[in-house]
Amino acid sequence: MNFTSLLQEKRLTILLSGEIDHHAAKEIMEAVSAKINVYLPQYCELDFGGVSFMDSSGIALVIHTLRAMNQLGGKLRLTNVPPQPRKVLLASGIQKLVAMSQERSPA
Amino acid sequence: MKHENEAVVRFPSLSCNEAFARSVTAAFAAQMDPTLDELGDVRTAVSEAVTNAIVHAYPDRIGTVLLRLRRLPGNVLEITVKDAGSGIADVAQARQPMFTTGGADRSGMGLTIMESFMNSLSLRSQPGRGTTVRMRKKLIGRGETACKP
Numbered sequence: 001m002n003f004t005s006l007l008q009e010k011r012l013t014i015l016l017s018g019e020i021d022h023h024a025a026k027e028i029m030e031a032v033s034a035k036i037n038v039y040l041p042q043y044c045e046l047d048f049g050g051v052s053f054m055d056s057s058g059i060a061l062v063i064h065t066l067r068a069m070n071q072l073g074g075k076l077r078l079t080n081v082p083p084q085p086r087k088v089l090l091a092s093g094i095q096k097l098v099a100m101s102q103e104r105s106p107a
Numbered sequence: 108m109k110h111e112n113e114a115v116v117r118f119p120s121l122s123c124n125e126a127f128a129r130s131v132t133a134a135f136a137a138q139m140d141p142t143l144d145e146l147g148d149v150r151t152a153v154s155e156a157v158t159n160a161i162v163h164a165y166p167d168r169i170g171t172v173l174l175r176l177r178r179l180p181g182n183v184l185e186i187t188v189k190d191a192g193s194g195i196a197d198v199a200q201a202r203q204p205m206f207t208t209g210g211a212d213r214s215g216m217g218l219t220i221m222e223s224f225m226n227s228l229s230l231r232s233q234p235g236r237g238t239t240v241r242m243r244k245k246l247i248g249r250g251e252t253a254c255k256p
Contacts, residue, residue, distance in 0.1 A: 023122035055154040059214035084147035
Protein backbone atom coordinates (compact mmCIF):
# COMPACT_ATOMS: atom_id res chain seq x y z
CA MET A 1 0.00 0.00 0.00
CA ASN A 2 1.26 3.45 -0.79
CA PHE A 3 -0.17 6.37 1.07
CA THR A 4 0.02 10.11 1.21
CA SER A 5 0.49 12.12 4.37
CA LEU A 6 0.07 15.82 4.98
CA LEU A 7 1.53 17.83 7.82
CA GLN A 8 0.21 21.20 8.80
CA GLU A 9 1.12 22.85 12.11
CA LYS A 10 1.50 19.65 14.14
CA ARG A 11 -1.56 18.15 12.46
CA LEU A 12 -0.71 14.97 10.58
CA THR A 13 -3.20 13.54 8.10
CA ILE A 14 -2.54 10.08 6.70
CA LEU A 15 -4.59 9.01 3.69
CA LEU A 16 -4.99 5.24 3.76
CA SER A 17 -5.98 3.34 0.63
CA GLY A 18 -6.57 -0.15 -0.72
CA GLU A 19 -7.22 -3.26 1.34
CA ILE A 20 -6.14 -3.42 4.99
CA ASP A 21 -5.74 -7.09 5.89
CA HIS A 22 -3.12 -9.10 7.78
CA HIS A 23 -0.97 -9.26 4.63
CA ALA A 24 -0.82 -5.47 4.32
CA ALA A 25 -1.20 -4.34 7.94
CA LYS A 26 2.35 -4.74 9.20
CA GLU A 27 3.80 -2.54 6.49
CA ILE A 28 1.10 0.10 7.01
CA MET A 29 1.60 0.03 10.78
CA GLU A 30 5.34 0.54 10.41
CA ALA A 31 4.85 3.37 7.92
CA VAL A 32 2.29 5.13 10.16
CA SER A 33 4.57 4.74 13.20
CA ALA A 34 7.50 6.14 11.23
CA LYS A 35 5.47 9.23 10.23
CA ILE A 36 4.37 9.84 13.83
CA ASN A 37 7.90 9.39 15.15
CA VAL A 38 9.30 11.84 12.62
CA TYR A 39 6.65 14.55 12.86
CA LEU A 40 5.57 14.19 16.52
CA PRO A 41 2.09 15.53 15.75
CA GLN A 42 -0.36 16.78 18.39
CA TYR A 43 -3.24 15.69 16.23
CA CYS A 44 -3.34 12.74 13.88
CA GLU A 45 -6.06 11.94 11.39
CA LEU A 46 -6.31 8.55 9.70
CA ASP A 47 -8.36 9.13 6.57
CA PHE A 48 -10.07 5.89 5.46
CA GLY A 49 -11.62 7.44 2.33
CA GLY A 50 -9.59 5.23 -0.03
CA VAL A 51 -9.94 2.00 1.92
CA SER A 52 -11.84 -0.58 -0.13
CA PHE A 53 -11.69 -3.37 2.46
CA MET A 54 -10.64 -3.78 6.07
CA ASP A 55 -10.70 -6.70 8.50
CA SER A 56 -9.66 -6.89 12.16
CA SER A 57 -6.07 -6.15 11.15
CA GLY A 58 -7.29 -2.57 10.76
CA ILE A 59 -8.45 -2.56 14.39
CA ALA A 60 -4.92 -3.48 15.45
CA LEU A 61 -3.63 -0.64 13.26
CA VAL A 62 -5.95 1.86 14.97
CA ILE A 63 -5.03 0.62 18.47
CA HIS A 64 -1.34 0.79 17.57
CA THR A 65 -1.71 4.36 16.27
CA LEU A 66 -3.81 5.36 19.29
CA ARG A 67 -1.07 4.14 21.65
CA ALA A 68 1.55 6.12 19.74
CA MET A 69 -0.58 9.29 19.92
CA ASN A 70 -1.35 8.74 23.61
CA GLN A 71 2.38 8.55 24.30
CA LEU A 72 2.79 11.95 22.64
CA GLY A 73 -0.19 13.34 24.56
CA GLY A 74 -1.90 13.90 21.21
CA LYS A 75 -5.28 13.10 19.71
CA LEU A 76 -6.33 10.62 17.03
CA ARG A 77 -9.32 10.85 14.75
CA LEU A 78 -10.62 8.46 12.08
CA THR A 79 -12.26 10.21 9.16
CA ASN A 80 -14.15 9.36 5.95
CA VAL A 81 -14.73 5.80 7.10
CA PRO A 82 -16.67 3.85 4.41
CA PRO A 83 -19.47 1.44 5.49
CA GLN A 84 -17.52 -1.86 5.46
CA PRO A 85 -14.52 -0.67 7.54
CA ARG A 86 -16.96 1.22 9.75
CA LYS A 87 -18.89 -1.95 10.55
CA VAL A 88 -15.65 -3.74 11.48
CA LEU A 89 -14.56 -0.85 13.70
CA LEU A 90 -17.95 -0.66 15.41
CA ALA A 91 -17.90 -4.42 16.12
CA SER A 92 -14.71 -3.87 18.09
CA GLY A 93 -16.15 -1.05 20.21
CA ILE A 94 -13.20 1.15 19.27
CA GLN A 95 -15.50 4.17 18.92
CA LYS A 96 -15.42 4.38 22.72
CA LEU A 97 -11.70 5.14 22.53
CA VAL A 98 -11.34 7.17 19.38
CA ALA A 99 -13.43 9.70 17.47
CA MET A 100 -14.72 8.47 14.13
CA SER A 101 -16.58 10.20 11.33
CA GLN A 102 -18.28 8.65 8.33
CA GLU A 103 -17.49 8.88 4.69
CA ARG A 104 -17.90 12.32 3.21
CA SER A 105 -21.06 12.49 1.14
CA PRO A 106 -20.29 13.23 -2.50
CA ALA A 107 -20.44 16.97 -3.23
CA MET B 108 -28.11 -30.20 4.77
CA LYS B 109 -27.83 -31.00 1.07
CA HIS B 110 -26.05 -28.31 -0.88
CA GLU B 111 -27.10 -26.92 -4.22
CA ASN B 112 -23.67 -25.82 -5.35
CA GLU B 113 -20.14 -26.15 -4.06
CA ALA B 114 -16.59 -24.96 -4.66
CA VAL B 115 -13.46 -26.18 -2.91
CA VAL B 116 -10.14 -24.39 -3.06
CA ARG B 117 -6.85 -25.45 -1.48
CA PHE B 118 -3.94 -23.08 -1.09
CA PRO B 119 -0.71 -22.71 0.92
CA SER B 120 -0.86 -20.54 4.04
CA LEU B 121 0.76 -17.50 2.41
CA SER B 122 -0.64 -14.16 3.52
CA CYS B 123 -1.09 -13.03 -0.09
CA ASN B 124 -3.81 -15.72 -0.31
CA GLU B 125 -6.03 -13.77 2.12
CA ALA B 126 -7.09 -11.46 -0.70
CA PHE B 127 -7.46 -14.47 -3.01
CA ALA B 128 -9.81 -16.20 -0.53
CA ARG B 129 -11.97 -13.06 -0.29
CA SER B 130 -12.18 -12.80 -4.08
CA VAL B 131 -13.11 -16.47 -4.52
CA THR B 132 -15.79 -16.18 -1.85
CA ALA B 133 -17.23 -13.02 -3.39
CA ALA B 134 -17.23 -14.67 -6.84
CA PHE B 135 -19.04 -17.77 -5.50
CA ALA B 136 -21.55 -15.66 -3.54
CA ALA B 137 -22.38 -13.56 -6.61
CA GLN B 138 -24.78 -16.27 -7.88
CA MET B 139 -26.82 -15.74 -4.68
CA ASP B 140 -27.48 -12.12 -5.56
CA PRO B 141 -26.09 -10.59 -2.35
CA THR B 142 -26.36 -6.94 -1.41
CA LEU B 143 -23.14 -4.94 -1.10
CA ASP B 144 -23.46 -5.10 2.68
CA GLU B 145 -23.85 -8.87 2.66
CA LEU B 146 -20.88 -9.23 0.34
CA GLY B 147 -18.84 -7.04 2.71
CA ASP B 148 -19.86 -9.26 5.64
CA VAL B 149 -18.90 -12.55 4.02
CA ARG B 150 -15.61 -11.14 2.65
CA THR B 151 -14.75 -9.91 6.14
CA ALA B 152 -15.64 -13.23 7.80
CA VAL B 153 -13.64 -15.33 5.34
CA SER B 154 -10.70 -12.95 5.63
CA GLU B 155 -10.67 -13.44 9.41
CA ALA B 156 -10.94 -17.23 9.18
CA VAL B 157 -8.21 -17.60 6.58
CA THR B 158 -5.95 -15.15 8.45
CA ASN B 159 -6.36 -17.24 11.61
CA ALA B 160 -5.26 -20.35 9.72
CA ILE B 161 -2.25 -18.52 8.30
CA VAL B 162 -1.20 -16.82 11.56
CA HIS B 163 -2.15 -19.36 14.22
CA ALA B 164 -2.40 -22.81 12.59
CA TYR B 165 0.95 -22.58 10.87
CA PRO B 166 2.96 -20.05 12.91
CA ASP B 167 6.36 -21.25 11.69
CA ARG B 168 5.70 -23.23 8.54
CA ILE B 169 3.63 -23.10 5.40
CA GLY B 170 0.73 -25.55 5.50
CA THR B 171 -2.41 -26.14 3.49
CA VAL B 172 -5.63 -24.19 3.98
CA LEU B 173 -8.85 -25.57 2.58
CA LEU B 174 -11.73 -23.23 1.77
CA ARG B 175 -15.08 -24.84 0.98
CA LEU B 176 -18.02 -22.75 -0.19
CA ARG B 177 -21.50 -24.17 -0.34
CA ARG B 178 -24.86 -22.84 -1.36
CA LEU B 179 -27.53 -24.36 0.85
CA PRO B 180 -31.31 -24.28 0.32
CA GLY B 181 -32.92 -20.98 1.28
CA ASN B 182 -30.05 -18.89 -0.17
CA VAL B 183 -27.71 -19.78 2.71
CA LEU B 184 -23.98 -19.43 2.11
CA GLU B 185 -21.80 -21.84 4.07
CA ILE B 186 -18.08 -21.12 4.39
CA THR B 187 -15.75 -23.76 5.82
CA VAL B 188 -12.08 -23.02 6.47
CA LYS B 189 -10.01 -26.02 7.48
CA ASP B 190 -6.37 -26.40 8.37
CA ALA B 191 -4.18 -29.24 9.60
CA GLY B 192 -2.11 -27.02 11.85
CA SER B 193 -1.41 -26.60 15.54
CA GLY B 194 -5.03 -26.49 16.74
CA ILE B 195 -6.50 -24.55 19.66
CA ALA B 196 -6.01 -25.86 23.20
CA ASP B 197 -8.77 -23.74 24.76
CA VAL B 198 -11.56 -22.92 22.29
CA ALA B 199 -13.63 -20.98 24.86
CA GLN B 200 -10.67 -18.69 25.58
CA ALA B 201 -9.99 -18.21 21.86
CA ARG B 202 -13.58 -17.01 21.39
CA GLN B 203 -13.18 -14.24 23.97
CA PRO B 204 -13.04 -10.76 22.37
CA MET B 205 -9.55 -9.20 22.45
CA PHE B 206 -7.89 -12.52 23.29
CA THR B 207 -4.97 -13.23 20.99
CA THR B 208 -1.75 -15.20 20.96
CA GLY B 209 -0.73 -13.31 17.85
CA GLY B 210 1.18 -10.38 19.35
CA ALA B 211 0.83 -6.61 19.07
CA ASP B 212 -0.15 -6.54 15.42
CA ARG B 213 -3.26 -8.69 16.00
CA SER B 214 -6.42 -7.34 17.63
CA GLY B 215 -7.97 -10.56 18.97
CA MET B 216 -11.26 -9.59 17.33
CA GLY B 217 -11.30 -12.07 14.45
CA LEU B 218 -13.69 -14.65 15.92
CA THR B 219 -15.93 -11.97 17.41
CA ILE B 220 -16.25 -10.38 13.98
CA MET B 221 -16.95 -13.72 12.27
CA GLU B 222 -19.69 -14.41 14.83
CA SER B 223 -21.29 -11.00 14.47
CA PHE B 224 -21.09 -10.81 10.65
CA MET B 225 -22.43 -14.34 10.02
CA ASN B 226 -25.59 -16.03 11.34
CA SER B 227 -23.83 -19.02 12.87
CA LEU B 228 -20.34 -20.26 13.54
CA SER B 229 -19.02 -23.59 14.70
CA LEU B 230 -15.42 -24.16 15.68
CA ARG B 231 -13.85 -27.59 16.04
CA SER B 232 -10.24 -27.95 16.96
CA GLN B 233 -7.82 -30.57 18.18
CA PRO B 234 -4.35 -29.57 19.36
CA GLY B 235 -1.80 -30.92 16.93
CA ARG B 236 -4.48 -31.97 14.43
CA GLY B 237 -5.99 -28.76 13.13
CA THR B 238 -9.01 -26.50 13.20
CA THR B 239 -12.24 -26.31 11.21
CA VAL B 240 -14.40 -23.19 11.23
CA ARG B 241 -17.81 -23.40 9.62
CA MET B 242 -19.96 -20.32 9.18
CA ARG B 243 -23.37 -19.81 7.64
CA LYS B 244 -25.21 -16.73 6.50
CA LYS B 245 -28.59 -16.40 4.89
CA LEU B 246 -28.38 -13.88 2.09
CA ILE B 247 -31.53 -11.82 1.74
CA GLY B 248 -30.17 -10.47 -1.50
CA ARG B 249 -31.49 -7.75 -3.74
CA GLY B 250 -34.68 -9.59 -4.62
CA GLU B 251 -33.66 -10.28 -8.20
CA THR B 252 -33.51 -13.67 -9.80
CA ALA B 253 -29.95 -14.88 -9.61
CA CYS B 254 -28.48 -18.13 -10.93
CA LYS B 255 -30.91 -20.96 -10.20
CA PRO B 256 -29.26 -24.13 -8.98
